[in-house]
Amino acid sequence: MDDIGALLKEALGLHQNGQLPDAAARYEHVLAQAPRQFDALHLLGVVRRQQGDAEDAVRLISEALTINPSQSTAHCNLGAALQDLGRSSEALSSYDTAVQLNPAYALAWSNRGNALRALGRLPEAVESYDQALRLRPSYPEAWCNRAIALLDLGQPEAALDSAERALHQKRPYAEAACVRANALFGLRAFEAALRAYDEAIAWDARAPEAHAGRGLALMKLERPGEALSSVETALALRPRHPQAERQRGDALLALGRREEAIDAYRRARTLALDAGLDTGELDFVLAARGAGATPGQAPQAYVKALFDQYAGHFDRHLTQVLGYRTPALVEAALARHPGAAELAAVDLGCGTGLCAPFLRPRAQRLVGVDLSGRMLDQAREAGLYDELVCADIGTYLAQNPQAFDLAVAADVLVYFGELDTLFGQVRASLRANGVFCFSTEALDEGDFMLLPSQRYAHGLAYLEQLAARHGFTILEARRAPVRSDHGADIEGHLLVLRAAS
Template identity: 45%
Template sequence: MSTIKMSNMLQQAVALHQQGKLDAAEALYLQVLQSQPEHFDALQLLGVIAKQRGDAVLAVTRLREAIAIDAQQAIAHGNLGAALQDLGLPEEALLSYDRALQLKPDYAMAWNNRGNTLRSIGKLVAALHNYDKALRLNPRYTEALLNRGIALQEMEEHQQALQDFDEALTLTPQDAAIHFARALSLQCLRLYEDAIAGYEDVLHLQSEHIQALCNLGICLQKIQQFPAAVDSFAQAIKIKPDYVKAHLQYGNTLRQMGQKAAAITAYQTASSHSKDGTELAHINYALAALGVMDTPAMSPPTYIADLFDQYASHFDGHLLEVLHYQIPTLLSKAISKHVKAGPGNYLDLGCGTGLCGAYLRPTASKLTGIDLSEKMLGQATKTGWYDELHCAEISDWLQGQDQDFDLIMAADVFVYIGALDTVFAAASHVMRAGAVLGFSVEVTNESADYILRPSQRYAHSYAYLQRLADSHGFKIAEVKQEVARQDKDEDVPAYILVMIKT
């Protein structure tokens, strides 16, 4: 084949490639290779096609063949980095991007893609620096704006993320991915009406965007537009019948509407489609709360962590302003009558954002907090009340301690633990005689030791608590029934208990 003919064939292949006609372009690239097996451009572009088709292994092979022919072409190293990232090899991908940028420092796409790789391994600050470099080289680089916004979103810097998304939309107003990312940040900021409008924009562009449909349903659920939420989840399920998240949220909404039988069916359908152990544990917990399965001894730790990670940024306001939460005040007042005078070693179990820290800090020589939610602990850190904060399951953490505590406080923590023997045994082990254990539980007057309510919170009987005290070396110094909070405008009764270690 003559050089002119080969050049024309390559140009034709590139044109077809740009039009998205991958099969036709591939056929011409292969013809070029038949005549010239070491043709860099044909090999490199065949690698690109393989990546576009999702065959990252073939893409890496083709791109490495091209690089073996000419290692000085930045584009091949950049594309190889992207293919290695697709294979889940981020460190190798970074090396390829670094080589591409050594050859071409102003390669904006390589900076952007390098940022994506860093973001995939949780190096968000470094990812932002890479996106910034890409945008300095090309301020109108829509993809880099979107990716920088997503990195900021993952850092929970949603207001800054929105600035990037808005700028990206001025450049590409019909991009569904940008609209979706923007709506997600609005949802995280609890600007549900604006988020709903954003998800509707996504669906106007892509009517079968199931994530947008599901998130739209969640936002509608948050503002108590339950029938509309149910409809949104149903649409997502119609498009993807095995979409577990939609079935689970469908069940949650039906449960909130008081449609127990329908909620059970939705949860059971979610369970039938799920293959993820953690997800199944959450679904089974929801079914147990509706009485379908045996009551577990405690909530799944991942359920608690996920629940409170979602609440962390607005937890205090929601509890105090919406639910009229009283437990820290009531429990601290009860404890103050029994704790020994003078500074002591205090432990706040399930410390959350640190609502109890303000009560405990003034008389604590050392104050330690334990919680399962990393994001709640992040909020607790900001208070400055705590000497130590640990992310751990409380029984496991207590069993590993060799110190003695003068006071252990558990405000609204045992509502996520049904069987309390392990916790009481572990607490007793780290408390000296005269030490105080103060906690709250929701009240049940049933004969069972504990029940799991449809709210997915446990309630305990007083007889059970008395037995726990007797079994683990405590005496009950004070018990009162109080209103802990409100749920659906109804008072939720709780026991406020103070026990002394004997």
């Protein structure tokens, strides 16, 4: 029988030198003689993962752990293989065991953060990265992954600091450079983001994420021709990627190449279907271009993502870019119909709380409801709401019958086409003589239409029919400019309704 210790030593040397097939052969030789040799099973599993066979890695490392379950390194390596297979909950359990066995194991804490991030448990992921960094402050990979989690939490400034710490410790580091660029993009520093994407590409020209991000920055800088080139490079590096194909459609549309854009959106939809992804947003985009059936409302995922993205600069964008006038119009309309003091008010689609300053004096209790948690975080800072609820407004209203005396929906119904259901939900949530004040964008003919802006417009006659059907009296119906788009006023309807007593 060969000396197992010598064989293991030889295998480990080959393994450390990157000679994976030869190392695997030596580990297998050991196992032929000693099938339950822990190190050979464990390290052969590590080799298999490095060779891309995560399934066999899980099998081998799991078998090793039946022999010696007290080895934290093996639990960590098992977690990594499970993570490769997308089995994040099981990976997290392995990492938890690893850090219980060895609380000073920085790699396991960092990998645990990756599993938590994959599970959407972002604050816990950041805490796990922080623990790894307390144990090993010079740990660029942990700083980089922490930055990704912070970006997902909508904290681009903190993410930028974390990515820069990673780059201070390790250069070149293309992934961290790309994450830094993403953070700058989140801070709307688009020129700086473009330079950062260029740095990432200089370090790794075959990173599709950097090329795709560069395309997004160029779109924000109104350079769609260059954006198209960047996203096509991303697609060449990573074909059949739905999001990149959608980006390609956006760039083509900005270049006025409508039919090609529609073809790109359709291809993105097909790719999303093939990947088992939801196609609601792409269906919505196609419908807004007249290339699909008009849905009854915008997809909730689209609305949530849109406003999560806008949260940090929403008020400035509305007032300085879109010339947003709806809150002022709503305030003036309510002042024209004071009636009795409202006891309880709900601000539907409250966003960052632009309506709260004039609703607060009217309400003994003021509730804000919005799909975007990040918008609600901004609204919470003002301290004007008694309660803020992250929910679909229809679902919330259905759960709160006869709870309110005033319901306001400022620039919210533009994300709904068919309004019959929502009118019924509002009416059911109002007490006798309750008031419903809302705005829409104006449509001259027809009930409603999905516009290329991906917002709905509504006809006044349709709104009047719905008011009558659901037992409302129209106190006021006015037409006025509600916002601007590329310097042109967008007309809207402002209605104040009273529920029957």
